Amino acid sequence: MVGWQVLREENKLKTTKDSRSLNSLIHPSDSLHGCLTCRRISQRYFRVVAGVSVLSAPGQHSQTRFVHSLKTHKSFDEATMNNDVALVRLSSPLHFNDHVQPICSVENVTHEFTLNLSHCFITGWGSTSYNGEKAASLQEAEVEIIDTQICNLIDWYDGLITENMICAGLQSGSADSCQGDSGGPLQCYSEDEQRFYLVGVTSFGDECGRPQRPGVYARTSRFTAWLRKTQAGSLSAAHRPATLTLSCTV
Template sequence: MVFLYKTTHEGQTRRGLFCGGSIVEPLHVVTAAHCVERLLETEIKVYAGKLDSNIDLIEPYQQSADVQLITIYESFVSETFHGDIAILTLDRPLNFTKGVKPLCVPRSGNTDKDLKPRPAKEPSFKYGMVFGWGVTVTQNFRESRVLREVKLPIRKQSFCTAAHPGMTKLMFCAGGLLKQDSCQGDSGGPFALWSARSQKWWLAGIVSWGDGCGDPTKPGVYTRVGTAVRQWIYNNTNIE
């Protein structure tokens, strides 16, 4: 898990933390396309190994890197958030430690159902984990200073499209129970699934958009890391 930090102050974009991201290998981070589509590489710095969003507070596993290249998914549509995913190529590799680790990305042909962001058969729910420094209702809609996590259920696509008519096949929704949700500032961060088979965490989605936060009738929407997106990630990174 990383956060993206804007290093310059131009126009209406404020300086500071603005989105999250997932490390997929030492030189590449996956995030949401809408986070970076209007930015130059020189405007973004990536911080890894952080729990606190204060970059002046040096932590034991803290690392940082500049962005050398922004690659946006070719099917991304900014008006609808369709294909809301991008890859950041870093100017130096991150060192994997106890506090800096990658999320696994399934290969396009992987058929392990544990790794797919699909709901379980009723009445059960299939849960994933979301991480970020985004806005929290408990803090009067201010961004969290510390990294937080929330366990969210994947909902049926029919429920999702009824709640969000603008959803496409490259999206899924999760949440709607206990008013738990991702929110502003969490965009670009991972929706991760645990595989009992491999004993690893896998990237299944990207925090993308929503209609408010914590509304049980309108769960947050995530970019689906499905077959085509998985292949695109492999084609644009050095994952072995």
């Protein structure tokens, strides 16, 4: 189980099909998400579940919180999916333990390049094939970061990938995020620091698992300043953490 992977779903009072989406914990009260799925329904109908792997059996380690506030990036463009990030503030802090933990955050683009990141993974409860059934237990796949110049080739994404995005997958298309994985983490391991870092937030793709159509993720290193400002400036004193941080605990 990935301790920073959390599920955002609709409350039982208002349930619709395919209402699930994913978040990544970066603070006891904050999780990072994508903008598009945040716009589909009022935040008052959402709750966040952490510490769960099998959805039908949350278990004793699961923790549930309601959504206190939701801040989408003001420059999010639904047509191009640029700036596809949102900050979800929980109604009360989660309790970190062996089953619920934050993921480390990349401080900036320079930091990203110095981390010696390797072994990147995507995780989620989304479909295991295009238009297929959603997974009942948390799925994991290892992927490779694909150079933006390659991803922007005419027979790939033809210039659609901006500096705020990162492509990840396999050129063969055999490993990819899919429907229901939106907002989830692209996480990479730092051999130097021996910990995982949140490198991307699942944003979009062209179907699932197509050759030359890898998953596209919001590049978290491009949004550090926005996250800090949003944490510090848009929250009431009652819900503001004593220490604002985008880094995991050791």
